[in-house]
Amino acid sequence: MxxxxxxxxxxxxxxxxxxxxxxxxxxxxxxxxxxxxxxxxxxxxxxxxxxxxxxxxxxxxxxxxxxxxxxxxxxxxxxxxxxxxxxxxxSEIEFASEYTDSNIIGITGSNGKTTTATWTNFILKNGGLSVALAGNIGDSFAKAVLNKSAEHYVLELSSFQLDGVEDFRPHIAVLTNITPDHLDRYEYKYENYIASKFRITKNQTENDYFIYDADNPTIAEWLSNNKIKAKKLPLTFKNEVQEGAFLDKNNNIIVRIEDKEFIMAKEEIALKGEHNTKNAMAASTVAQLLKIRKQTIRESLGSFQGVEHRLEKVLKINNVQYINDSKATNINATYYALDSVSAETIWIVGGVDKGNKYEELLSLVNEKVKAIICLGVDNARIKEVFSNCVEHLVETQSMKEAVDFANHLSEKGDTVLLSPACASFDLFQNYEDRGRQFKEYVRSL
Known part of the structure; x- marks a missing residue:
């Protein structure tokens, strides 16, 4: 044995x-x-x-x-x-994949993978397919395979899960984007992290599909220097493509697969923001490949509610909007969050820093943020970069303290945004625990 x-x-x-x-x-x-x-x-x-x-x-x-x-x-x-x-x-992904013949849709990326995986699962379910969501979200892939839970698995895959992959081969692979993240695990070498993400396509053949953000410079550069076997389906805002998805001059999403076209106005998509338009393109491209009816795709793109802890509107109190974006564990995710708010913002930030370049957020902080609440054991880098940008910068050691400060500093019309740009392990069990505590203390205000 x-x-x-x-x-x-x-x-x-x-x-x-x-x-x-x-x-x-x-x-x-x-x-x-x-x-x-x-x-x-x-x-x-x-x-x-x-x-x-x-x-x-x-x-x-x-x-x-x-x-x-x-x-x-x-x-x-x-x-x-x-x-x-x-x-x-x-890795578990490698082990479990040997014991299933189900169709595998693997989704990775520095940001957007949870939303894209959840959205893809939502569309395929609405289309009547036998589908289960697993991997870095919900049940482990191994448990899903043990329970023979579906004919199609939508797997959210982190770089750590892909590191232990040798023969794992998804029929459809999605790479939402690549920006620096988890560099502490990759000897602070960006190229090691990039290589890890591209492991998702390494065993794919000519009969498989690789869906990717063609506007992401890191992905575009890697693909220009490396060959892959899978059929490439780009997602882009910049130009028309023969196969893949693009935005036309009238702001319609167009998905083209094998001479078939799906068209939908960008403003009809439930989740707002450029990054969510890309997530919608990725999910609808998978759905087109799996022959889901256009009407079902359209309805699913228009009614999807989003993911807990990702730009989740919690409550409006005294006309102040509280938003839980605890899932933002890197600079790029927080960039999206700050970019998506239009009101004066009180920003709760901090935690375990993975080698963050906070300077990338300076223009948005100068434009939108009126107060910063640090929530972490060590806030030195945050103070160093942003102390001259805002009138109020306070340090806190608990979520209750952070929410109380936010309540005290906010005025009518403001937004309080929890978007930490960091991992959560200094003060919380994980990002879910951090987000749930935020919601709990906001609700008790």
């Missing part, structure tokens, strides 16, 4: 453990931190051996195969020891 060791006892780790057990592996789960009660129960009920708060070398280094959860960097000692022994270390 082959021995699979799973590093990390979270959603992807436990999903992999369950699938591996069903496929006849001897399974052991090891987590350097604590495993939550929810996942412990699952492991115990399924008689899977596990340990927490340690990695016991004798129980790990004898593995035939190791699945490393995406949150664990390759540089940690136990992973380096596995490499030295020649043990194969893969």
């Amino acid at each position: 082959k021995r699979l060791v799973v590093l990390g006892g979270g959603e992807s780790g436990v999903g992999t453990a369950l699938l591996a057990k069903k496929e006849g592996y001897e399974v052991f789960v090891s987590d350097k931190g604590k495993i939550t009660d929810k996942y412990k129960k699952v492991l115990i009920n399924n008689e899977i051996n596990w340990e927490e708060e340690k990695h016991t070398e004798d129980l790990i280094l004898n593995a035939d195969l190791v699945m490393k959860s995406p949150g664990i960097p390759e540089k940690v000692a136990i992973v380096q020891q596995l490499f030295a022994k020649g043990v194969k270390v893969i």
